[in-house]
Amino acid sequence: MALSxxxxxxxxxxxxxxxxxxxxxxxxxxxxxxxxPSLNLGGIFPPLATPFSPTQEVDYAQLExxxxxxxxxxxRGLVVLGSNGEYPYLAPHERLEVVSCVRRALPxxxxxxxxxxxxxxxxxxxxxVSMAEAGADVALVVTPCYYRGAMxxxxxxxxxxxxxxxxxxxxxxxxxxxxxxxxxxMEAVITLAQHPNIIGIKDSGGDITRMxxxxxxxxxxxxxxxxGSAGFLLASYAVGVSGGICALAxxxxxxLCQLDRLCREGxxxxxxxxxxxxxxxxxxxxxxxxxxxxxxxxxxxxxYGGPCRAPLALLSPAQVEELRSTFxxxxxx
Numbered sequence: 001m002a003l004s005x006x007x008x009x010x011x012x013x014x015x016x017x018x019x020x021x022x023x024x025x026x027x028x029x030x031x032x033x034x035x036x037p038s039l040n041l042g043g044i045f046p047p048l049a050t051p052f053s054p055t056q057e058v059d060y061a062q063l064e065x066x067x068x069x070x071x072x073x074x075x076r077g078l079v080v081l082g083s084n085g086e087y088p089y090l091a092p093h094e095r096l097e098v099v100s101c102v103r104r105a106l107p108x109x110x111x112x113x114x115x116x117x118x119x120x121x122x123x124x125x126x127x128x129v130s131m132a133e134a135g136a137d138v139a140l141v142v143t144p145c146y147y148r149g150a151m152x153x154x155x156x157x158x159x160x161x162x163x164x165x166x167x168x169x170x171x172x173x174x175x176x177x178x179x180x181x182x183x184x185x186m187e188a189v190i191t192l193a194q195h196p197n198i199i200g201i202k203d204s205g206g207d208i209t210r211m212x213x214x215x216x217x218x219x220x221x222x223x224x225x226x227x228g229s230a231g232f233l234l235a236s237y238a239v240g241v242s243g244g245i246c247a248l249a250x251x252x253x254x255x256l257c258q259l260d261r262l263c264r265e266g267x268x269x270x271x272x273x274x275x276x277x278x279x280x281x282x283x284x285x286x287x288x289x290x291x292x293x294x295x296x297x298x299x300x301x302x303x304y305g306g307p308c309r310a311p312l313a314l315l316s317p318a319q320v321e322e323l324r325s326t327f328x329x330x331x332x333x
Contacts, residue, residue, distance in 0.1 A: 039138070039170055041200055041224045042242045042264075043076025044256045045113060046249035047084040049295055050098060051304050058094050060101050062304040067105040069303055073253040076243060077111030078102060079140060083179055083204075084247045084291055087115050089309040092127070096134045103135030113245075117142035117174060121159050125166045132169045139163075140172050140202065145180035153185040157192060164197040173201040176228065178287075189214055193223040202245050204228025212239030230256055231282040234275040237263035248282045251297045252332065277330045284326045289315060293323050300324070300333060 051062035070078070080102050081087045081095055090098070099114050106112055114136035116128040121144075128139045141163055144151060164171045173192060175184035183205055192198050200223055203211055214225050227236035230246040233256070249256045255274060262271035285294040292315050295305030307314065315323065327333045 037199065037224055037242075038222050039111075039199055040242075041076065041111070041172070041226060043074075044243060044249055044253070044260050045075060045077050045079045045111075045226075045245045046070065046253055047079040047082035047245050047247055048102070049250055049291065049298065049305065050081075050085045050090065051306050052309055054307065056307060056309050058090070058098065059304070059306065060097070062306065063098070063101055064105055066298075066303050067102065070253060071105075071107075074257050075110065075249070075253060077113060077137070078106060079113040079115070079245050080136075081115035082140060082174075082245070083142075083176060084250065084294060085115065086291060086309055086312070089312075095127070096130055099131055099134040099136055111137045113138045113140045113172065115140045115142065115174070117144065119144045119146050121162050124159075124163050128163060128167045128169070128171075132167070136169060138170050138172055138199070139167055140174050142174040142176060143180050143182050143184050145182045148180070148182045151182055153188040156184060156188050160188075160192050160198065161195060164192075164195050167197060170199045171195075171197055172199060172226070174204075175201060176204040178204065186210065186213065186217075190217050193218040193221040196222070198223070200224035200226055200242070202226045202228050206232050208232060208235045208239060211236055211241060215240035229282060229286060230259075231279050231286070233259060233278075234263060234268075234271050237271075246282070247286055247294055248278065250294060250303070251285065251301050252278065252281065277332070280326050280330055281332060284323050289319060289323055293319070296320060296323060297327065300327070 051059040051066065053059045080098050103112055112135060114131040116124060116131045116139045118124040118127055124141060131139055143156060144159060160173060173184060177183045189201060203225060206229060211225055224242035227233050227241050227244040230244065230248040233244050233246065246256055259271055259274050262274065285297055291308050292312055295308060296315055298305035324333060
């Protein structure tokens with residue numbers, strides 16, 4: 001705990017430098033929060049794919065190359081070691097080196113969120129502290145799920161409270177039921193939103209009613225809701241989310257930032273037209289073909305995709321053709 005306190009003190013000036021001024025005025029559809037958030041998460045974050053060499057080693061040179069290409073896109077920040085980063089397949093030392101590599105390349109005015117969720121509370125605390133030391137600004141903590149039958153609301157509140165008490169950096173909750181089989185209960189989210197070191201949630205479930213209720217129930221807290229997919233991004237903005245952490249941003253980062261801007265400026269018809277063109281490509285690189293499809297699509301847009309780590313397999317030629325047709329049919333290729 002002493003280490004956490006020392007780290008918090010040392011990182012506080014850096015975090016203060018990241019605080020944004022109030023966002024520009026726009027036509028909002030949700031009830032305004034009581035005050036501006038202490039750390040503004042508004043905007044688009046790509047959950048970076050981890051590049052691997054043909055021998056399935058982390059390819060840091062290709063990672064740096066992708067980062068240079070992303071630098072021209074107005075992302076709010078980057079996410080490393082999320083689901084699309086093949087986090088479960090990385091060794092502990094690789095996870096920390098990926099964070100360090102991205103931090104060195106990332107301007108200080110852009111946030112770095114790093115996945116640090118483990119199955120045990122103790123391991124999550126230790127990795128979160130290490131992520132902060134490596135340069136992460138915010139910890140993205142997925143729900144523990146191996147013993148999902150025991151993961152009651154009370155157990156999850158206790159887990160996240162212990163992690164957030166010990167973390168030297170702010171925490172964002174991460175609910176991704178497609179991977180974990182576990183939705184972070186609404187009552188747990190509302191309780192945890194009151195914790196001073198928990199600043200938001202990434203919700204990848206796609207239930208807009210749930211997301212709107214989260215925004216409404218936490219509107220008096222220093223807490224922000226982030227959409228976890230590009231497929232329902234416009235609908236999420238309509239109910240008041242702050243931004244999105246979207247796999248498709250690895251491929252179509254500029255159009256997603258444009259959608260973010262259109263929604264903030266209240267240009268809903270243009271936003272709707274753009275959203276429609278993003279739905280099928282997003283489904284293709286998430287539900288249908290997953291990370292192998294995401295990495296293949298990245299290559300068509302000038303990024304390094306490369307192989308995944310086994311047991312994730314390359315797409316078949318027929319799948320590649322179907323993926324390409326999806327992007328072409330929506331005017332992206």
